[in-house]
Amino acid sequence: MTASExxxxxxxxxxxxxxxxxxxxxNAGVLAYFDSWVWVALTRARKAxxxxxxxxxxxxxxxxxxxxLQVFLTSGNYLELxxxxxxxxxxxxxxTMAELTGYTTIRAIHEVLDAEMSRAIDTWRAEGTRSxxxxxxxxxxxxxxxRHAFGAPSxxxxxxxxxxxxxxxxxxxxxSTV
Numbered sequence: 001m002t003a004s005e006x007x008x009x010x011x012x013x014x015x016x017x018x019x020x021x022x023x024x025x026x027n028a029g030v031l032a033y034f035d036s037w038v039w040v041a042l043t044r045a046r047k048a049x050x051x052x053x054x055x056x057x058x059x060x061x062x063x064x065x066x067x068x069l070q071v072f073l074t075s076g077n078y079l080e081l082x083x084x085x086x087x088x089x090x091x092x093x094x095x096t097m098a099e100l101t102g103y104t105t106i107r108a109i110h111e112v113l114d115a116e117m118s119r120a121i122d123t124w125r126a127e128g129t130r131s132x133x134x135x136x137x138x139x140x141x142x143x144x145x146x147r148h149a150f151g152a153p154s155x156x157x158x159x160x161x162x163x164x165x166x167x168x169x170x171x172x173x174x175x176s177t178v
Contacts, residue, residue, distance in 0.1 A: 029070045030063075031138070033106075036080040040089075043096040064100055072104045072142060073097060075149040103144050108151025112141065 034042070042060070045053035063069035077097065084090040106112075119133035146155030 029067050031142075032069060032071045033074065034071065034077075036077060039077070039081075039093050039097055042100070043089075043093045046096050046099070047092070060100060070104060070142070071101045072106045073101050073149060074106050075108060075146075078146055078149055078155075105143055105145060105149035107141050107143060107148060111151045112136065115140070 041053055042057055045051040045057035048054065051057075060069065060071070064071060081090060081093055081097070084093065115136055116133070119136075123131050123133040143149075147153060149155070
């Protein structure tokens with residue numbers, strides 16, 4: 001029986017993220033990731049009692065509240081959310097993500113790969129290639145917000161002094177100063 005079945009719910013869309021992660025004690029909770037299409041479906045379920053996934057949404061929210069489940073976002077979730085065409089849809093999906101994750105994020109992939117490679121090389125140098133490197137800890141891997149997900153002080157934001165916009169181009173100018 002899986003942890004989600006023991007918790008009283010099952011969802012084929014929950015992907016357990018335990019590869020290389022020390023999840024600690026069993027009561028530390030299940031670590032889960034959802035693809036963007038799942039977030040869209042959960043947003044519908046959160047808003048409509050008649051949605052087929054409404055019970056799943058309630059179960060997931062309950063599991064999170066009780067500490068059984070910890071759902072995290074990745075930089076990919078942020079990027080895919082940003083690319084949603086409708087501002088209203090983007091806002092609704094973001095609210096669903098915030099409610100279920102509390103903005104919990106997994107560290108940027110380039111930082112994870114660097115740490116895994118460094119640990120492997122150090123272990124293999126010291127103990128030989130038959131030894132397994134120590135696992136990354138949950139405390140190091142999991143954090144909060146876009147800065148953590150992108151591994152950058154400003155998250156994914158790019159601060160610029162100028163930008164091109166349609167009003168400027170229509171007037172013949174090529175840039176607008178912020």
